[in-house]
Amino acid sequence: MIDDKLKQLFIDIKLDCLELILAKDVSISDLSYQLGISNKDFYNRMKSTEQDFSFYLKMYYILLKWR
Amino acid sequence: MEGVLEKSLAEEKFEKLLLQEQQDLENQARLLSNSYQGAHVLLSKGNDDDQFNVYGLLQNRDLLVSLEPSLSDQFDILQYFYDNNLLDVDQVLIAVNNIRSHKTMLRCVNEANKTVRELNSVQKKIKASKSMSDSEKASRVLRSKLSDEEKVDVLRAMAYRSCAHSKEEKVDVTEDVVSSDLISTLRNSYAQVIEGVTPYLSKYYSKVAGLPPEMIRYYESAIRIYEELKKEGREEELSGKLNYDDMRLSLSVWHAIDLRGKIDEMLKGSVQSVEQFQQVQNYLSSLSSSFETIKSLDDSFSQEKGVSGERQVYFLLDNDGKPFFDVSKFSDGEKRKVSSLLKKLHDEGNSDKDMKSHPILVPKKLPHHMYTLRSSDFLVSYIPYNGDVLVLTFGDRRNIYEDSTKISERASSLIDRTIKSMKSQSPAFVMAQSSFSEGLDSAVSLGVGGLVK
Structure with missing residues (x-):
């Protein structure tokens, strides 16, 4: 039960981030820079299934504020 | 609200807690003072006849043994050779070395500066706890281990006394209208909570300034899940992947600001119905609980940061x-x-x-x-x-x-x-x-x- 909730939360936040990236036409290079990581790290993290909420919460916040 | 001028059980309990806290602080100050004095003794040099300062160590035997009881045997050895005027034998050097190089003694010496800062800080706390203003006392009530009902009980009694009510009055909570005294008590309780929480809200405002509601929603969900995992002893699974304390702090600050706005709005108008009164009471209780969370997290962050508060x-x-x-x-x-x-x-x-x-x-x-x-x-x-x-x-x-x-x-x-x-x-x-x-x-x-x- 709790594992399902955890998984769902992770999927939700990841999808929200992806939607914002598409909707705001965000440059991955600029986003990686804002996150303080390299482009390569960014792609690796997006591919990873590790439920790193700190990373996605930070990204979501940056994307919400993205102009 | 009977008997507010006499001390209630909750008040007595709170006073006992305060007394216990003072005693704990005094014990802590004694330990720190011993540690600092110990460092001073260990760093003191002897004269030509007593280059290892055996006399100084023996003079302060009780102090040093109180810091590390296992060193008692080494002092017995020193005492024996000192009494027989045999300070130049190897056993003296070995015993002195065993004392000086014991990890507890090394810690005393290495952390002497930190100890003296901590001692100053504890002494300030003792002084502050002995001369608390009403608002400080109210903050302490909120941070105490009393139950929510007991906290409200103590705060109400304090608010009544501060308003110089000289006689007991029965508070009228009729079905439709709340008495002005009760509203006044509520306003006083609110003012005391606000006085305590405001410095923290200013301190942490930057954490929530402009935080979109969508983020708050995620914070709430993540915290809920973390707490469920914690109940099952599985919180380590999110270690390094979710900054629980930081999120809890942000969320509590956000809620406290939101509640403050709601209460201010309601108190601006005329709170007359029991329903409105209970609504404000509920908001106030939630605000007190947010305040407690913020305060306790702030304390733990300060401890992490060290007593000096200075980043190196x-x-x-x-x-x-x-x-x-x-x-x-x-x-x-x-x-x-x-x-x-x-x-x-x-x-x-x-x-x-x-x-x-x-x-x-x-x-x-x-x-x-x-x-x-x-x-x-x-x-x-x-x-x-x-x-x-x-x-x-x-x-x-x-x-x-x-x-x-x-x-x-x-x-x-x-x-x-x-x-x-x-x-x-x-x-x-x-x-x-x-x-x-x-x-x-x-x-x-x-x-x-x-x-x-």
Whole structure:
């Protein structure tokens, strides 16, 4: 039960981030820079299934504020 | 609201808690004072006839044994040879060494400066707890271990007394209308909670300023899930993936600001119906609970940061005392940025930003979590530890990631050793850092500002 909730939360936040990236036409290079990581790290993290909420919460916040 | 002028059980319980807290502080002060005096004795030198200061050690036997009871045997040996005037035998040297090199004694000496700061801080707390104003007392009530009902009980009684009610009055909560006395008590309780919580809201406002509601929704969900995992003892699964305390603090501050707005709005109008009154009471109870969370997290953050509250900036130096960056290769502009970044790192300690709020630099599979701070396109990478920071290197955005990752991978054990030294504050480490800082300061100062040590 709790594992399902955890998984769902992770999927939700990841999808929200992806939607914002598409909707705001965000440059991955600029986003990686804002996150303080390299482009390569960014792609690796997006591919990873590790439920790193700190990373996605930070990204979501940056994307919400993205102009 | 019967008997508010007489002490209720809750008030007596609260006073007992306060007394216990004072006694605990006094015990803590005694221990710290002993530790500091112990360090003084251990550092004292003897005269020509007693170069190991055996007389001084024996004179302070009770003090030192109270810090480390297992050393009693060593003092028996010293006493025996001292009584027989045989201070030059090897056994004396061995016993003195056993005493001085015991880990408890070494800690006393190494942490003497920290101890004296802690002692000052504890003594201030003792003084403050003996002369508390009503508002401070109210804050203590809210932070105490009393149940919510007991807290409200104590606060109400205090509010009544502060309003100089000289006689007991029955409070009218009729079905439709709330008495003005009860509303006045509620306003006083609210004013006391606000007085306690406002400094924290100002301190942490930056954490929630402009935080969109969507983020709050995620914070709430993540915290709920973390707490469920915690109940099952599985919170470690989110270790390093979710900053629970930081999110809880942000959420509590956000809720407290929201509740303050709602209560202010309701108290602006005329609270007359029981329903409205209970609504404000519920908001106030939630506000008190948010205040408690914020206060306790603030306390734990302050403890992490250390009693001095001053952030120290250390540098990762190799075995030859050389850093992992070459200042001589930096342009004048870059040197200015180094100076500015170091100042920023240091100043963050005096502001309320958590050092860990900066972007994480590299994947978490590396042994140490590294963070970056930037000044235009120039960055510093560092590892936060216990309120201080360990600087790894500087560089522009093209190479800082690669360089820092390499350092983390190749110098992992050196980083571990340096962090250990940051903790133990060994004299050799402190001297090496201080001397390096001075060198770097002159190398990057360029006559504009300077490096903050």
